[in-house]
Amino acid sequence: MRKRRRRLGEAQHGELTLAALIDVLVNILIFLLTLYGSDPGEASGAKVELADSTATDPVESSVVVVVTEGTVVVGAREPVPFDSLVEDTSALKTVLREEFDKEKADDASTLEEEPPPDLVLQVDRRVTWTQLRPVLAAANQVGFVDLRFVVTTVSDPATP
Amino acid sequence: MSLAKRRVRHVPQLNLVPMLDMMSLLIQVLLINVHFGAYAQIETQTSSMTGKDPGEEGLRLDVGIDEGGYTVSWSAEGRRLQRSFPCVDPTCAPEQYDRTAVRDLLVTLKSAAPDERRVVLSPKGNVPFEVMASTMDAVRTDGTSPLFPDIVMADRK
Numbered sequence: 001m002r003k004r005r006r007r008l009g010e011a012q013h014g015e016l017t018l019a020a021l022i023d024v025l026v027n028i029l030i031f032l033l034t035l036y037g038s039d040p041g042e043a044s045g046a047k048v049e050l051a052d053s054t055a056t057d058p059v060e061s062s063v064v065v066v067v068t069e070g071t072v073v074v075g076a077r078e079p080v081p082f083d084s085l086v087e088d089t090s091a092l093k094t095v096l097r098e099e100f101d102k103e104k105a106d107d108a109s110t111l112e113e114e115p116p117p118d119l120v121l122q123v124d125r126r127v128t129w130t131q132l133r134p135v136l137a138a139a140n141q142v143g144f145v146d147l148r149f150v151v152t153t154v155s156d157p158a159t160p
Numbered sequence: 161m162s163l164a165k166r167r168v169r170h171v172p173q174l175n176l177v178p179m180l181d182m183m184s185l186l187i188q189v190l191l192i193n194v195h196f197g198a199y200a201q202i203e204t205q206t207s208s209m210t211g212k213d214p215g216e217e218g219l220r221l222d223v224g225i226d227e228g229g230y231t232v233s234w235s236a237e238g239r240r241l242q243r244s245f246p247c248v249d250p251t252c253a254p255e256q257y258d259r260t261a262v263r264d265l266l267v268t269l270k271s272a273a274p275d276e277r278r279v280v281l282s283p284k285g286n287v288p289f290e291v292m293a294s295t296m297d298a299v300r301t302d303g304t305s306p307l308f309p310d311i312v313m314a315d316r317k
Contacts, residue, residue: 018176018180021180022176022179022180022183025180025183025184025187026183028187029183029186029187029190032187032190032191032194033190035194050199051289051290051292051293051294052290052293052294053200053202053293053294053296053297054297054301055200055201055202055296055297055300056198056200057200057201057202057203058199058200058201059199059200059201060201120201123289124289125288125289125290125293126288126289126290127288127289128285128286128287128288128289129225129283129284129285129286129287129289129292130285130286132289133315136206136313136315137315139206140206144206145205145206146203146204146205147203147204147205147206147313148201148202148203148204149201149202149204149293149296150199150200150201151199151200151201151202151293152198152199152200153198153199153200
C-alpha cells in the first residue's frame with residue numbers, strides 16, 4: 001500500500017519534456033517561412049496566373065515586374081495602367097530606370113565588374129503580345145537586356 | 161532555515177504551453193495558405209526589340225507566332241527557307257498551336273547545325289503569353305537534350 005502511494009506520487013510529479021517538440025515546431029516554422037519567401041507571387045499583391053512550363057531553373061532575385069491584363073507593377077511601386085502605356089511609355093521607363101540604377105548601384109558595391117541587372121517578369125498567361133510589347137521595349141531602352149520570365153513548373157504541359 | 165527550504169521548493173518554471181499553442185496555430189495558418197507549386201524562370205534576351213537583327217550568319221532561326229499558328233524561317237546554303245504550321249484547330253486556342261511539329265523541325269535543324277543555340281521568337285498581335293511560354297519550351301529542348309536555348313524576343317510588326 002505504501003509502495004503504491006509512492007508510485008502515484010511520482011506519476012503526479014512527472015513532467016513532459018517539451019524541448020524536443022519545440023525544436024521540431026521551430027524547424028517547421030522556419031521551413032514554411034522560407035517557402036513563403038521563395039514564392040514570387042507573394043512579393044507583389046497582384047493576382048497573376050503564371051504560364052505552365054517544363055523549365056526548372058530556380059527564380060533569381062532581381063528587379064521584378066508584374067504584368068497583368070490591366071496593369072504593370074514595378075517592384076513595390078504604384079501600378080501603371082495599360083491604357084496609358086499604349087500612348088506613352090515614359091512613366092514606365094522612368095520607374096524602370098530608377099530600379100535599374102538602384103540595382104546597378106547595389107552590384108557596384110561588390111567591387112566586381114557586374115553585367116547589367118536582369119529583369120524578372122511575372123506575366124499573366126492571358127496577357128497578349130500587344131500588351132507585353134511596350135513593357136519589353138521600355139525595359140530594353142532603359143538597359144535591361146536579359147529577361148527572366150517566371151513560370152509554374154509542370155512535368156508535362158498540355159500538348160496538341 | 162525554513163524560509164530557505166521554501167524558496168528551493170518553489171522554483172519558477174517557464175510555462176511553454178501558450179507558446180506551443182501559438183506556434184501550432186501559426187503552422188496551421190501557414191500550411192493552409194502555402195502554395196507548394198514550384199516556380200522556375202525562362203531566360204531570354206531583348207536585343208532585337210530595337211529592330212536590330214541579332215545575327216547575319218549561321219542558321220538565323222526565327223519562329224514567328226501569330227493568331228493563326230507558327231511560321232519558322234531559317235537560312236541554309238545561302239537561301240532563306242520558310243515553313244508554316246497552322247493551328248491544329250481553326251479556333252487556335254493556346255493548346256491548339258502545333259508545337260510538336262515545330263519541335264520536330266527544330267530537331268532536324270539542330271542535327272544539321274549542332275553548334276547553333278540561338279532562336280529568335282517573333283510574336284505578333286494578340287498572341288497570349290501562354291503560347292509564348294509553351295513555344296519557348298518547344299524550342300529550348302526536345303525533352304532530353306537542348307535544342308536552341310538562347311531565346312531572343314523580337315518585335316516584327
